[in-house]
Amino acid sequence: MFLAWNEIKKNKLRFILIIGVLMLVSYLVFFLSGLAEGLKDMNRESVDKWDATAIVLTVESDKSLYQSSMSLENVDDITADEIAVITQMNSIAGNGDNKTNVSIFGINKDEFIMPNVTDGDVFTNENEVIASDALKDSGFKIGDKLELSSTEESLTIVGFTNKARFNAAPVLYTDMSTVNRFKYGEAVDANKDTINGIIVRTKDVSSISDNQDLEVTEIESFIQKLPGYTEQNLTLNFMIYFLFIISAVIVAIFLYVLTVQKISMFGIMKAQGISNLYLSKSIIAQTFILAAIGVVVGFGLTILTGAFLPSAVPISFDIPTMLFYGLVLIVVAIAGAVFSVLTIVRIDPLKAIGG
Structure with a gap:
């Protein structure tokens, strides 16, 4: 030395x-x-935010949340400590001055995947959303009316949550009926019980479901299958x-x-x-x-x-x-x-x- x-x-x-x-x-x-x-x-931010064990999707979806489609009745086939349902769609949201790609999650606010609100309030009515705080950096704020590329209706930001992006897109959380109405339009009544996936917390993944049309995927495997990840x-x-x-x-x-x-x-x-x-x-x-x-x-x-x-x-x-x-x-x-x-x-x- x-x-x-x-x-x-x-x-x-x-x-x-x-x-x-x-x-x-x-x-x-x-x-x-x-x-x-x-x-x-x-x-993966929004997926990690679930703090879940696994997600249940249809076999044909190839572990893609967006491609999966099932009925609320499938929840009866699931055995787990905690269960949450989700429906998802992608769109482009604009507030008049700025536009950005977003992923919209339809959830039930009394289930465990409901995000924490860091600014503002939780959604209480249809067309109200909690937005990822990543949107703040893009010029969005509480009270903004969001025009979506996929519908003539608009959403209103009532709150923000942290660490909520999915596949690089900021997430908007709202109730399930709002998302289904946007997705199915006039056919919403026929599809009102349609969801994309079931998210679970449990100790025994092997006993979650024996439905041959459903596939149980552990969260990390689901993340690995995200496009481009x-x-x-x-x-x-x-x-x-x-x-x-x-x-x-x-x-x-x-x-x-x-x-x-x-x-x-x-x-x-x-x-x-x-x-x-x-x-x-x-x-x-x-x-x-x-x-x-x-x-x-x-x-x-x-x-x-x-x-x-x-x-x-x-x-x-x-x-x-x-x-x-x-x-x-x-x-x-x-x-x-x-x-x-x-x-x-x-x-x-x-x-x-x-x-």
Whole structure:
């Protein structure tokens, strides 16, 4: 450690360049991890808000809430501690100045999936909605009349709830009769008992239903089947994994070049009796110091950047994940130093000093 630190102090510019590269790589890794976490949240916030065990959909729906359609009578086929029904539709909502894609959930407000209201009141009449607070950033407020692309009727925002997005779209919560009227129009009477899914809380998932037309899906599996969710996460995670490899290669190249430049010096040190183990430890210690400084600076810059990003950027920092990635970056950097260690071990003192 003594030798490693003294060399860093003596050749500041050279090692600052290495730290700078490691800092940029770690900054990109941390930022991508935050982006991946933020995009995951955008897709699953409202589902996590249910705090449910499973969801019951029709077999033909392929685990899609929107494609599932069943009758309220199917609730009689369900055995669970708590049961909630839901109907869902997608639309474009506008308040005259702004428009955005929304997902509308029809629910019963006396059931457990009823969201908490963080601002305003709960809906008490038809056509009243509790909206995701993500809409606030888009210029929506309590009292706004929302015109929907799929109907001539309008909705009124009476309250807001936090963390309520589904498949990246802000959610509007209202009563089931309102959603069914919007979906079926004049045929609403014939479809008044139609729902999209049944959400349950229970300890024994296997005993929820034996109806052959219904499929019980655990919540995490349901989330994984959301359109684009898995593909999006895999893409960002592969980018992070490749950055780990790139980090190892960069460190290996830098340290190898530095080691080659110092072959004669290492040869003299070995001729004086300094062991390969001591020199190898010095290289490893030097790599650890450089990587640790680069990762810490990159971590700090990422948190600082997050504080200034607009709310429209879907980013969420999971500190335990970031710390794990930081540790991995340090480990792969040390792994990249192995080539330099092997070079030192192979140095012949006599040849290195020109003997």
